[in-house]
Amino acid sequence: MNSQLRRAISAALLGSLALGALAGCGEDTKSGSDSKTVTLVTHDSFAASKAVLKEFTKETGYKVRVQAGGDAGAAVNQAILSKGHPQGDVFFGVDNTLLSRALDNDLFTPYTAKGLDKVPAALQLDRAEHRVTPVDFGDICVNYDRKYFADKKLTPPRTLDDLTKPAYKNLLVTENAATSSPGLGFLLATAAKYGDDGWKGYWKKLRANGVEVVDGWEQAYYDRFSGSAGGGKGDRPLVVSYASSPPAEVADAKSKPAKAPTGVATGTCFRQVEFAGLLNGAGNTKGGKALLDFLLGKRFQEDVPLNMYVNPVREDAKLPELFTRYGVRIADSATLAPQKIAKNREPWVKTWSSLVL
Amino acid sequence: MAVPLAFFAVFFAYPVAAIVTRGLRVGGRWRFGRIAEVVTDPATLDVLWFTCWQAVASTALTLAVALPGAYVFARFDFPGKGLLRAVVTVPFVLPTVVAGSAFLALLGRGGLLDELWGVRLDTSVWAILLAHVFFNYAVVVRTVGGLWAQLDPRQEEAARVLGASRPSAWRRVTLPALAPAVAAAALMVFLFTFTSFGVIQILGGPRYATLEVAIYRETAQLLDLPTAAVLTLVQFAAVAAVLALHAWTVRRRESALRLVDPGRTARRPKGPAQWALLWGVLAMVALLIVTPLAVLVERSLNGPDGYGFTYYEALRSAADSGGTFFVAPMEAVGNSLWYAAVATVFALVVGGLAAAALTRKAGRLVRGFDALLMLPLGTSAVTVGFGFLIALDEPPLDLRASWVLVPLAQALVGVPFVVRTMLPVLRAVDHRLREAAAVLGASPWRVWREVDLPLVGRAVAVAAGFAFAVSLGEFGATVFIARPDHPTLPVAIARFLGRAGQLTYGQAMALSTILMLVCAGSLLALERIRTDRSGEF
Numbered sequence: 001m002n003s004q005l006r007r008a009i010s011a012a013l014l015g016s017l018a019l020g021a022l023a024g025c026g027e028d029t030k031s032g033s034d035s036k037t038v039t040l041v042t043h044d045s046f047a048a049s050k051a052v053l054k055e056f057t058k059e060t061g062y063k064v065r066v067q068a069g070g071d072a073g074a075a076v077n078q079a080i081l082s083k084g085h086p087q088g089d090v091f092f093g094v095d096n097t098l099l100s101r102a103l104d105n106d107l108f109t110p111y112t113a114k115g116l117d118k119v120p121a122a123l124q125l126d127r128a129e130h131r132v133t134p135v136d137f138g139d140i141c142v143n144y145d146r147k148y149f150a151d152k153k154l155t156p157p158r159t160l161d162d163l164t165k166p167a168y169k170n171l172l173v174t175e176n177a178a179t180s181s182p183g184l185g186f187l188l189a190t191a192a193k194y195g196d197d198g199w200k201g202y203w204k205k206l207r208a209n210g211v212e213v214v215d216g217w218e219q220a221y222y223d224r225f226s227g228s229a230g231g232g233k234g235d236r237p238l239v240v241s242y243a244s245s246p247p248a249e250v251a252d253a254k255s256k257p258a259k260a261p262t263g264v265a266t267g268t269c270f271r272q273v274e275f276a277g278l279l280n281g282a283g284n285t286k287g288g289k290a291l292l293d294f295l296l297g298k299r300f301q302e303d304v305p306l307n308m309y310v311n312p313v314r315e316d317a318k319l320p321e322l323f324t325r326y327g328v329r330i331a332d333s334a335t336l337a338p339q340k341i342a343k344n345r346e347p348w349v350k351t352w353s354s355l356v357l
Numbered sequence: 358m359a360v361p362l363a364f365f366a367v368f369f370a371y372p373v374a375a376i377v378t379r380g381l382r383v384g385g386r387w388r389f390g391r392i393a394e395v396v397t398d399p400a401t402l403d404v405l406w407f408t409c410w411q412a413v414a415s416t417a418l419t420l421a422v423a424l425p426g427a428y429v430f431a432r433f434d435f436p437g438k439g440l441l442r443a444v445v446t447v448p449f450v451l452p453t454v455v456a457g458s459a460f461l462a463l464l465g466r467g468g469l470l471d472e473l474w475g476v477r478l479d480t481s482v483w484a485i486l487l488a489h490v491f492f493n494y495a496v497v498v499r500t501v502g503g504l505w506a507q508l509d510p511r512q513e514e515a516a517r518v519l520g521a522s523r524p525s526a527w528r529r530v531t532l533p534a535l536a537p538a539v540a541a542a543a544l545m546v547f548l549f550t551f552t553s554f555g556v557i558q559i560l561g562g563p564r565y566a567t568l569e570v571a572i573y574r575e576t577a578q579l580l581d582l583p584t585a586a587v588l589t590l591v592q593f594a595a596v597a598a599v600l601a602l603h604a605w606t607v608r609r610r611e612s613a614l615r616l617v618d619p620g621r622t623a624r625r626p627k628g629p630a631q632w633a634l635l636w637g638v639l640a641m642v643a644l645l646i647v648t649p650l651a652v653l654v655e656r657s658l659n660g661p662d663g664y665g666f667t668y669y670e671a672l673r674s675a676a677d678s679g680g681t682f683f684v685a686p687m688e689a690v691g692n693s694l695w696y697a698a699v700a701t702v703f704a705l706v707v708g709g710l711a712a713a714a715l716t717r718k719a720g721r722l723v724r725g726f727d728a729l730l731m732l733p734l735g736t737s738a739v740t741v742g743f744g745f746l747i748a749l750d751e752p753p754l755d756l757r758a759s760w761v762l763v764p765l766a767q768a769l770v771g772v773p774f775v776v777r778t779m780l781p782v783l784r785a786v787d788h789r790l791r792e793a794a795a796v797l798g799a800s801p802w803r804v805w806r807e808v809d810l811p812l813v814g815r816a817v818a819v820a821a822g823f824a825f826a827v828s829l830g831e832f833g834a835t836v837f838i839a840r841p842d843h844p845t846l847p848v849a850i851a852r853f854l855g856r857a858g859q860l861t862y863g864q865a866m867a868l869s870t871i872l873m874l875v876c877a878g879s880l881l882a883l884e885r886i887r888t889d890r891s892g893e894f
Contacts, residue, residue: 039758044841044848045855067758068841069746074577074739081379081580081747087757101580176563178574215558216454218854222862223458223465229661230862235466245857252671252860254661309856346579357564 038062038287039088041279043075046093047307048300056294062287072181073098080105084281089288092135092276092295096125096335097184099132099275100342108132108277111289115296118314123273125338132275135295138310139243139330140185141269142172143262145227148237157238159267160193163206170210172238173224176357178349180216181272186240187352188341189270192334196344203355212236213356221245227262229253243269244309247326251306260326271333274310358714361707361730361772368765369733372744373589376576379747380586388583395587401571405591408551408567411482415489415550416543422490422641423497424539429638430498431505433631434623443880445646446495446822450830450876451653452847453555454854455869459649460488460560469648484560489550491645496549496823497542500778503819504538506619507782507812534614537607537781544603545777548596548734554833568592572737589740596735600728608724614785616812650873657866661859668863672871686868689849690875693829696764696845697879700828701821703768708775708820713805715776716783730776733769738833741766760843767831771824778823782816783809822880829876846872 040046046068053064067088069078076098079091083105094102102108108131116124116133123134142163144156157163163172175183190199214220222231225239229249242248246260276295278288294300301312305323312319319327381388395401430442448456463469464487465479478484508531516526552569568588575585626632660667672686708730715727733741745766749756756762786809794804810817832847844852846868853865 044852046841065758066841070577070742077577077580078743078746081743082750082757085750087746176558178563179558179578213563215563218454219458219559221857222854223461228857228862229859230857233462241857248857248861249859251858353563357562 035284035287036061036063037065038090038284038291039065039067040291041067041069041075041079041086041088041091043072043093044068044070045072045308049303049307052300052303055299056291060287060290060294062284062290064291076102079107079279083107086279086281089279089282089284090276090291090295091279092274094132094275094277095181096271096273096275096338097181097188097341097345099125099338102277103131103338104342107280109280109282109285111278111292113289113296114293115298115314118316119296120313120315123313125273125275132277133292133296134273134313135276136304136308136310136313137271137273139269139271139333140182140189140240141243141330142186142265143225143227143239143241143245144265145225145237146259146261146263148226156263157265157268159265160190160202162265163211163238163268164202164209166209168209168238170212171236172206172210172240173212173214173220173234173236174240175217175220176213176215177352182217182220182240182242183213184345184349185270185272186268187348188336189268189334191344191348192270192336199348200351200355203352207356211356217241229261238265242309243328243330244305244311244323246328247322248309250326251322264328264330266328266330267332269330269333271330271335273313358711358718358726361711361714362726364703364707364772365729368745369736369741369769372748373736373740374744375748376582376740376744377586377589380582380584380589383583391583392587392590395584396591401588401591404566404568404571405595407565408569409595411485411557411567412547412551412553414482415486415493415553416547418486419490419493419497419546419550420539420543422645423494424501425634426494426638426642427498427502427505429635430502431619432510432623433626433635435625435635439881439884440877441642442498443877443884444650445498445642446826446880447650447873447876448492448646449495449826450872451869452830452832452850453559455653455850455865456492456649457488457555457559459652460484460491462652463649479560479562482561482565485553485556485565487645488556488560489546489553491649492556493546493549494642494646495826496545499819499823500542500545500781501535501538503778503816504781504785505535506622507616507815508534508622509615509617510622512615534785537784540603540607541777541781544599544731545734545774547599548731548773551596551599552592552735552737554738568595569737573739576739576743585740589737592735592737593732596732597728599735600731604724604728613787615787616782616785619815653866653873654870657863657870660863668860668867671860672864672867686846686849686864686871689844689846689868690871692843693846693872694875694879696760696767697825697828699761700764700767700771701824703764704771704775704824705817705821707768708772708824709779709817711772712776712779712783715780716786727776727780731773734773741769742833763845764828767828768824770827770831774823774827775820778820779813779816782813786812818883822883825879825883826876829872829879846875 046066057063065088069075072093072095076094079086080102091107103126110130112130113133119134121127123137125134126132142157149156154167157165157168162168174186177183177187190202194202212224214224220239221228221241224234224236226232226234226237227239243264246262246264249262250256250260276292278285278292282288296314298314298317301314301317304310304312305320381391430438461468461479464477464484465471466477468477470476478487513526513530516530517523521529553567554569554573557565557567557570568591572585572588572592575581575588626635657668658664658666711730715723745762746757749762790808791804794808799807830847832851850865850868850872853861853868
């Protein structure tokens with residue numbers, strides 16, 4: 001190419017880019033205050049089928065606009081910071097470990113969504129005021145690599161106590177409780193089981209038994225755990241993950257195996273419940289209420305498992321075959337009151353860091 | 358100067374001031390007592406100490422490894438040079454989670470080096486330092502190499518003719534000429550490693566924390582804004598000290614140089630010493646940069662039924678099987694390219710104007726302005742992201758839901774690059790050339806077009822490449838202001854990685870490979886459309 005032509009092309013390119021940028025500045029900057037749109041503020045793990053959201057629009061006439069801001073913790077904090085002047089109408093994704101902070105900061109307007117009678121009372125953590133509505137729940141549990149334990153002819157661990165036994169020395173990898181939500185969930189599971197002070201002794205034993213701590217779930221599951229089909233390069237057959245990880249492992253396998261390659265240690269779980277609520281100062285209250293009803297409706301609830309790999313809260317929502325066949329129902333998942341989590345979270349994480357890291 | 362100042366006031370100073378004020382003013386009263394509490398806390402001091410020394414060590418190591426590389430890229434001609442220059446920039450755009458994982462495959466437990474020689478560097482400071490070299494190699498090669506290629510080799514030859522030995526000619530002629538570019542590169546690497554986030558957590562393990570990590574935790578997780586505000590001020594103070602040091606070292610160094618066309622200075626290596634240097638640098642690049650990247654490519658091709666394009670094919674259909682926002686990945690490529698192009702235009706306009714202003718004027722005020730432009734590199738993404746959220750929320754500037762926020766945030770990081778790469782070259786342009794043109798009747802605009810632009814063209818291309826790469830890979834600010842229906846490539850990769858399953862993991866690797874190709878391809882294309890009028894000076 002000669003230099004004249006080159007220059008002409010680059011000038012044209014830059015010019016068109018600048019024009020495009022200027023033209024783009026004017027559009028799409030309106031906040032969700034027009035009455036035909038309802039804005040859902042959420043974290044970056046939210047997912048739903050296009051078809052289901054279209055159905056909402058068909059039923060109510062509202063279009064859903066989704067605005068995500070970082071992980072669950074960051075999204076809740078952003079909502080708190082823009083309190084009274086929110087980025088949208090409904091917030092989805094505040095879980096029981098963050099619930100107290102959101103409620104203490106007056107984030108939500110009370111609303112009793114339709115269909116709450118189908119939700120177990122144990123999941124309704126704000127029953128007195130209905131500031132938040134439960135939408136889904138999941139369990140943080142230790143997963144094991146079936147092949148490893150079969151090859152070694154070793155019974156996989158089932159309970160928290162098992163994990164401290166010499167048979168399972170140097171096999172477990174978990175996440176940093178300070179930065180990762182499964183890491184925190186696992187710490188809370190031990191606090192729920194062994195009590196406010198007992199958990200420290202437990203972690204000392206776990207440490208003596210060679211627990212490894214890495215920064216986040218991706219690193220633990222894909223780089224250190226031996227049982228994930230995607231990564232599987234690690235040498236640790238036990239990992240802190242979710243009860244829904246085994247179904248997820250099988251979800252896109254071409255030929256469905258009899259069993260998932262990974263199993264769940266059912267006595268190690270902590271329950272996470274996710275809530276949605278109508279934001280204080282929402283521009284479109286009516287649309288927001290309609291959206292909350294929809295989130296608790298059967299259609300959305302049955303769409304939840306295969307999109308976010310969590311369980312619907314409605315008892316009459318049918319689970320997909322993937323979950324009934326490869327998943328486990330955790331009957332006795334540990335829980336702690338949200339107020340208690342809020343009060344102790346920081347000191348516990350500090351203590352945990354000094355004990356384990 | 359007005360445009361860059363306004364840009365910084367609105368999109369940087371105002372949001373950051375807003376979030377810091379929110380932390381330090383409680384109930385309408387300033388709480389300066391908090392500052393003393395946090396600053397004297399031994400934990401804060403530990404974090405500050407670690408942050409500083411790892412940044413200094415990383416910068417020194419990066420310079421030591423990359424300066425020979427800069428020389429080789431500037432002075433030698435070898436086949437595939439352009440491609441390799443693009444490849445060394447690729448780490449710059451990769452999400453840390455992905456690059457960190459590849460790096461651990463090389464250095465970690467059961468990694469390549471572990472199997473060969475039993476070397477394991479995971480969760481050690483060495484892993485952090487080497488990863489910083491991996492990520493920042495291109496910064497040095499591009500900024501220093503860019504100027505080095507334009508230095509006239511005849512000046513050094515003249516010194517030799519006058520009786521100087523080879524090392525002394527280098528020390529007295531070439532080194533002083535290069536000093537500003539080396540200082541600029543060192544400053545950028547320092548700021549990058551000083552605010553390092555993912556590398557520290559993934560390769561260092563949970564025991565290590567930098568100020569950046571602490572600020573993220575206090576802001577995004579604990580919502581302890583007072584503490585976060587103080588830590589932000591501490592970060593500012595440290596960055597300001599470094600900027601002052603940088604300004605002081607280069608103040609007397611930037612002088613007019615004879616710049617020539619880079620095409621004329623590069624030649625094939627001669628003699629065993631030069632060949633050894635070339636091969637040494639190539640081996641280094643192969644081991645440290647190409648191998649981790651190759652690991653990722655290998656993973657993206659290593660499907661459930663042997664090697665093939667299974668994961669890439671899955672990407673095509675991901676849009677219908679996943680949720681709403683698993684848009685077709687090709688859309689993510691388009692979004693990324695669009696954001697990066699817009700961010701590059703912003704950065705070039707703002708940075709170019711700033712660099713021009715800084716060349717024309719001198720004085721204390723101007724130096725302060727120069728330092729101000731560098732501050733965003735030394736500020737944590739979460740501070741800027743949350744600042745945007747609470748500051749830009751009123752009409753006429755309610756940009757919280759606007760896509761423009763993404764390239765704007767990215768341009769904040771791009772501008773310092775543009776300024777730092779253009780300034781050494783602009784200041785090296787002999788002022789008498791401009792005066793001569795003016796005397797001959799050229800308008801200021803024409804002077805700039807005929808004198809400055811041809812000489813600076815290469816620096817602009819380098820700067821544009823950087824700004825583009827920065828915004829292609831930028832994740833920190835994007836994640837706070839993302840529109841899930843318009844994901845960028847790094848955001849889409851993170852979504853795939855956040856879920857168990859072989860296919861999702863493979864798709865994350867495939868998307869990472871696509872991101873690498875997009876980055877390398879864009880940089881090569883940028884080099885092609887350079888305004889390059891060889892042999893006219």
